[in-house]
Amino acid sequence: MKRFGRGIATIMFGFGYGEGFPDYSVASIEFAEDNKILVRTAAADVGQGVLTVVVQIAAEVLKVSPEVIRIIPGDTHLTKNAGSSSATRQTFFTGNAVKNAAQALLSNIYHYASIEFRSNYAELSVKGGYVFRVDQPNNKISFWELAQKVKEKGEILRAEASFFPRTNKPNPETGRGEKVYVAYTFVTQIAEVEVDTITGNVQVLKIYTAADIGKAINPQNVEGQIEGGAMQGIGMALMEEQVLKDGVTLNANLTDYLIPTAMDMPQFETCLIEKEDSDGPFGAKGIGEPGTIATAPAIANAIFDAIGIRFYDLPITPDKILKALKEQKDKKL
Amino acid sequence: MKNQEGQYFSPQQIPEALEILSKYGKEIKIIAGGSDLLVQYHDRLYEIAGWLDLKNLTELKKIELNSSEVSIGAMITHSQLEKSPQIKNYFPILSRAAAEIGSPQIRNRGTIGGNIVNASPAGDLLSPLIAYEAKLVLLSSDEKNIIPAEQFFTGPKKTILKPNQLLTQIILPLPPQNCYSSWVKVGKRKALAISTIALAMVVKMSEDNQIIQGAKVCLSSIAPTPLEIKEVREEMIGKTFSQVNFTKLAQLVEDKISPIDDIRGTKEYRKEVARRIMIHCLEEIYSCWRDKCLPIN
Amino acid sequence: MSKMYVGENIIKVDSKEKVIGKALYPDDLSFEGMLYLKIKRAVHPHAILRKLDISKAEKLPGIVKIITAADIPWVKNFGLIIKDQPVLIGIGQKMRYMGDALAIVIAENKEIASQALRLIEVEVEKLEVISDPIRAIEKDAPPIHNNGNILATHYLEKGNIEKGFAQADLIVDKEYRTSFLDHIPLQVESGLGVFDAKTEVITIWAATQWIHDTQADMAQALGLPKEKIRIIQPAIGGAFGKREDISVHLHLALAAMLTKRPVKLTYTREESMITQSKRHAFIVRAKTGATKTGYLTAWQVEVIGDTGAYASSGPAVVRKGLYHCTGPYNVPNVKGVAYTIYTNNTYAGAMRGFGTTQMAFAYESQMDILAFELGIDPVRFRLQNAYEIGSSTPNQQILNTSVGVKDTIQEAARMANWKEESR
Amino acid sequence: MSTHKLTIEFIINGQKRKIETTPFTRLLDLIRDDLHLTGTKEGCGKGECGACTIIMNHQLVASCLVLAPQADGAEIITIEGLGEKGKLDPIQEAFIETGAVQCGFCTPGMVLAAKKLLEENPHPNIEEIKRGISGNLCRCTGYKKIIEAINLAAKRLTQQLEEEKGKEKNV
Known part of the structure; x- marks a missing residue:
């Protein structure tokens, strides 16, 4: 027999290292000879898409097509510290560093162009890799020509910037601190499940997610983080457990350490709420970790709704469910 | 392809394969699909002295039907088993069991012969085969043995197969017209799952479809070998469905098994779930029987 | 102002390379004359190494060198926060979990390296294995590290917890447990190392979530200036926190330095699971008070985080879990304590959520139990306690921007067509 | 372990290849190490993850569970064989x-x-x-x-x- 249930969980996540730990990212932007713009960042793209975020932000500020932008990725001898791709921090930290660098570069473009055009900043504009006079749009110079002219003067048209917000070290006795984390992401998930009372297996049917992420730089990628995170949450709730007996792992393989397959996938419905954060790049907050946090408790609550049994330890395996169902039945008798 | 050092044989004919076996016997490993063997020897293939690869033995890749039985070549893959119209028609739960093995990749390589010879307590095809009263053809260069499948298994990964013998065919007697079957595999995940427990049940009815004439219930992952609960026969044979007490039968199955705790499930779980899936299978078979008896107009 | 690219679904910059199979992950790289490494791991989770005999393994044709602790006396411990992880266990030293490295086997090919591992003979003096953090903190438990098994203790206090519970009409007091989890990035740990004899720079191609931090940790362990360690990031096959810690890096560096040849090390999945960090197993005791009208008055927690054999980012993980103990809800009175405990389990570190994932299971279960017991719809119960602008977190941080928690509850309920139930 | 060689022939991504290998080499290693087609990945080595998937003789196969000699005479497609004339599939x-x-x-x-x-x-x-x-x-x-x-x-x-x-x- 199958029993249906649904449960809700709401979570918060203070992102960045916070707690007064120095947390910053450095990025730089320069012009390459092949009419490309080079962004240097050590931010590790582990699949989440930070380098795409970097391209989008640089393109946005510099008003160029994203195809023009090329990235020099992580190399300790070619890029500066961007901090880790963890703590849900890269969109916020490296996003801001790149935004700051792009803005600094843009300022310099205006500065040098105003010399070229013998004009004032206010009379200039940029678009598609050109800087031009607003009143004479045909009177334009490309960024790369401008960079060449700057080079001829013995200077370099490039910019480096960082983002280094302050947080406070919490009081060791009380945890109190004025700003312990730079900002918080909030997520609510509702899980719908079906519990098979013959086998104790749980099928997650649907996951609804509403996430306050400030601003989605790339909505598709934000959804990807949420769906992937939720799937890991399903694993945590129902099947994943590294079994250690006297310090020895009994399931160090993918045969007995189970992660969800496509067959375990529920339907996903996701809604992004954009309550822009005053410090985030274009208002963005992070979503890397928060996507996974609410799922396991939402499922546990849904299982309670389905069979009236609450589980206090994860994962909630078929063994535990059948045992509890049997005890429930024995109690009623 | 040439084999220079006697370490890799891929004969075209069965007699040639048997000859190699009688010569090298224990020293070489027989490889069919490889989906169990290469897992077992992961990161230490160098320990294997030589191979007998069955891939060119076309004789072993056939499913043949005659008036009384079906013969399945040992090199038939799980995918072929799943898709074969004959198997689907006569042995539906064997087809279903094959369809639920591992993944498309595993089903495309893994073979029925390999599944049997590997003799894993969790071997997916084993309980349906025993429930359908399969016989195994064991060939060596000097004799041919045909034995009931349930006699083949002696322990986890242990069988009566001798080093000079090759499993070539699996023979299944054609079931009578009124035959019903049910199969449940319980795993922790829907795909790529090794069974925590599985139960196959085949019930054969009299010509008038009223009296139970045969009943076989076989479970896997609950004992060192696949296990038939023979007591079920006594409780069912000669009776009509209305005379059979499902709850009692399910309890009987639970009582007759003594599984162990392992990473895939506890002893308690296996006993509890055995009872529940037994009832499920009985109900499924009963409802199929009823639908056939009383066609809805 | 409308934006051109921000907020748009620009295609991922690296996805084309990945769909055509041209993206290069560490194990996809190779160098002429490259050697292959395998690591001999601990044979017991808690034991003193008495004898390490590599003589049979060394004689295997194709073995180039086997490095043991005796070859590298200058090398120091490493670790993300606390430098408590040895690069290789020496004679008389302790192995503390099954992933500890005893020797680096360097061979002409992978198969020979694997074979040699099985020829290394190890003798140990076994110690009591501590796999339960509760046992670890008992007075007579053998200390896994010199300073005992309690690695860190953190506290949290806001308002007056006694007063809070006195105001409560209902108190729910429960214990929650979560398991060790593996990140299972599809790509296992792998890397290459090259030592340039002229510049004396060691270059490592290996995925890491923070190359500059890995560089710094490697430099201090090897006693080299940072600029002598260069880390280049190949394509990364997933991380989820597992690539924060050093894995192949130091062993590659040492093998490259000592053989002067390019070297490669790729873990097996089994090795990855036994050796590299886990999600902490947590025990959370949570006691929560609420009024009958459904307002939270007090929240008290005790957290025990099993950090396994080494610190990694353990203390920070357990502390962050503690700091998130109430979820996004207004609670005037909060009190908590969190212990980070050493055991002989695989060490635990960062994993998606950094302690707050385990804690969310506790606080969202508590919220559900309270709602049920109070007969209030769980959505409504959450809404009426949720943060808004001006709310104060357990750390007493006042939230003054971007607090969309109520919107998330309402939107999720709307999508799911959640109708308030009268219980 | 043996260093004994044998020669096998197969078609991979439309190209006929003749290559020397050993009876103890997995097809996955042959593809990655000898043919340098590194788009085929190893995630577990035990057929549990699918990262090493190829199409062999018109079937989906985990190349970590195939011995190289078993691919003699086979037709193989790896990720590098998809798409035509620089166009993606x-x-x-x-x-x-x-x-x-x-x-x-x-x-x-x-x-x-x-x-x-x-x-x-x-x-x-x-x-x-x-x-x-x-x-x-x-x-x-x-x-x-x-x-x-x-x-x-x-x-x-x-x-x-x-x-x-x-x-x-x-x-």
């Missing part, structure tokens, strides 16, 4: 567009599983897609966008086929 295009790629390590195997699935079943429903890729683990995406990609590719391939038919008629 519609499945690859769809993976990019729908955001079905995160870390990308499962992607080559997943794309090949999709390829095989759509060859056998050009109009799969969601359950059929899930089953078709059930041997390929992905830890990043939660599968949803991968399934969307396969759906999109199925639509496009059908459209493409119809257009081609239309053209033939006109001729």
Whole structure:
């Protein structure tokens, strides 16, 4: 027999290292000879898409097509510290560093162009890799020509910037601190499940997610983080457990350490709420970790709704469910 | 392809394969699909002295039907088993069991012969085969043995197969017209799952479809070998469905098994779930029987 | 102002390379004359190494060198926060979990390296294995590290917890447990190392979530200036926190330095699971008070985080879990304590959520139990306690921007067509 | 271990290859180390993850569970064999567009599983897609966008086929 249930969980996540730990990212932007713009960042793209975020932000500020932008990725001898791709921090930290660098570069473009055009900043504009006079749009110079002219003067048209917000070290006795984390992401998930009372297996049917992420730089990628995170949450709730007996792992393989397959996938419905954060790049907050946090408790609550049994330890395996169902039945008798 | 050092044989004919076996016997490993063997020897293939690869033995890749039985070549893959119209028609739960093995990749390589010879307590095809009263053809260069499948298994990964013998065919007697079957595999995940427990049940009815004439219930992952609960026969044979007490039968199955705790499930779980899936299978078979008896107009 | 690219679904910059199979992950790289490494791991989770005999393994044709602790006396411990992880266990030293490295086997090919591992003979003096953090903190438990098994203790206090519970009409007091989890990035740990004899720079191609931090940790362990360690990031096959810690890096560096040849090390999945960090197993005791009208008055927690054999980012993980103990809800009175405990389990570190994932299971279960017991719809119960602008977190941080928690509850309920139930 | 060699022949990505190998080499290692086709990945070595998926003799296969000599005479397609004349396969295009790629390590195997699935079943429903890729683990995406990609590719391939038919008629 199958029993249906649904449960809700709401979570918060203070992102960045916070707690007064120095947390910053450095990025730089320069012009390459092949009419490309080079962004240097050590931010590790582990699949989440930070380098795409970097391209989008640089393109946005510099008003160029994203195809023009090329990235020099992580190399300790070619890029500066961007901090880790963890703590849900890269969109916020490296996003801001790149935004700051792009803005600094843009300022310099205006500065040098105003010399070229013998004009004032206010009379200039940029678009598609050109800087031009607003009143004479045909009177334009490309960024790369401008960079060449700057080079001829013995200077370099490039910019480096960082983002280094302050947080406070919490009081060791009380945890109190004025700003312990730079900002918080909030997520609510509702899980719908079906519990098979013959086998104790749980099928997650649907996951609804509403996430306050400030601003989605790339909505598709934000959804990807949420769906992937939720799937890991399903694993945590129902099947994943590294079994250690006297310090020895009994399931160090993918045969007995189970992660969800496509067959375990529920339907996903996701809604992004954009309550822009005053410090985030274009208002963005992070979503890397928060996507996974609410799922396991939402499922546990849904299982309670389905069979009236609450589980206090994860994962909630078929063994535990059948045992509890049997005890429930024995109690009623 | 040439084999220079006697370490890799891929004969075209069965007699040639048997000859190699009688010569090298224990020293070489027989490889069919490889989906169990290469897992077992992961990161230490160098320990294997030589191979007998069955891939060119076309004789072993056939499913043949005659008036009384079906013969399945040992090199038939799980995918072929799943898709074969004959198997689907006569042995539906064997087809279903094959369809639920591992993944498309595993089903495309893994073979029925390999599944049997590997003799894993969790071997997916084993309980349906025993429930359908399969016989195994064991060939060596000097004799041919045909034995009931349930006699083949002696322990986890242990069988009566001798080093000079090759499993070539699996023979299944054609079931009578009124035959019903049910199969449940319980795993922790829907795909790529090794069974925590599985139960196959085949019930054969009299010509008038009223009296139970045969009943076989076989479970896997609950004992060192696949296990038939023979007591079920006594409780069912000669009776009509209305005379059979499902709850009692399910309890009987639970009582007759003594599984162990392992990473895939506890002893308690296996006993509890055995009872529940037994009832499920009985109900499924009963409802199929009823639908056939009383066609809805 | 409308934006051109921000907020748009620009295609991922690296996805084309990945769909055509041209993206290069560490194990996809190779160098002429490259050697292959395998690591001999601990044979017991808690034991003193008495004898390490590599003589049979060394004689295997194709073995180039086997490095043991005796070859590298200058090398120091490493670790993300606390430098408590040895690069290789020496004679008389302790192995503390099954992933500890005893020797680096360097061979002409992978198969020979694997074979040699099985020829290394190890003798140990076994110690009591501590796999339960509760046992670890008992007075007579053998200390896994010199300073005992309690690695860190953190506290949290806001308002007056006694007063809070006195105001409560209902108190729910429960214990929650979560398991060790593996990140299972599809790509296992792998890397290459090259030592340039002229510049004396060691270059490592290996995925890491923070190359500059890995560089710094490697430099201090090897006693080299940072600029002598260069880390280049190949394509990364997933991380989820597992690539924060050093894995192949130091062993590659040492093998490259000592053989002067390019070297490669790729873990097996089994090795990855036994050796590299886990999600902490947590025990959370949570006691929560609420009024009958459904307002939270007090929240008290005790957290025990099993950090396994080494610190990694353990203390920070357990502390962050503690700091998130109430979820996004207004609670005037909060009190908590969190212990980070050493055991002989695989060490635990960062994993998606950094302690707050385990804690969310506790606080969202508590919220559900309270709602049920109070007969209030769980959505409504959450809404009426949720943060808004001006709310104060357990750390007493006042939230003054971007607090969309109520919107998330309402939107999720709307999508799911959640109708308030009268219980 | 043996260093004994044997020579095998097969067609890989349309090219005939003759190569020396050993009876103890996995097809996966032959493809990656000897042919330098590193798009085929190893994620577990035990047929549990699907990262090493290839198409061999028109079937989806885990190349970590095949001995190299077993591929003698076979026809093999790896991820490098998809697409024509520098153009991506519609499945690859769809993976990019729908955001079905995160870390990308499962992607080559997943794309090949999709390829095989759509060859056998050009109009799969969601359950059929899930089953078709059930041997390929992905830890990043939660599968949803991968399934969307396969759906999109199925639509496009059908459209493409119809257009081609239309053209033939006109001729």
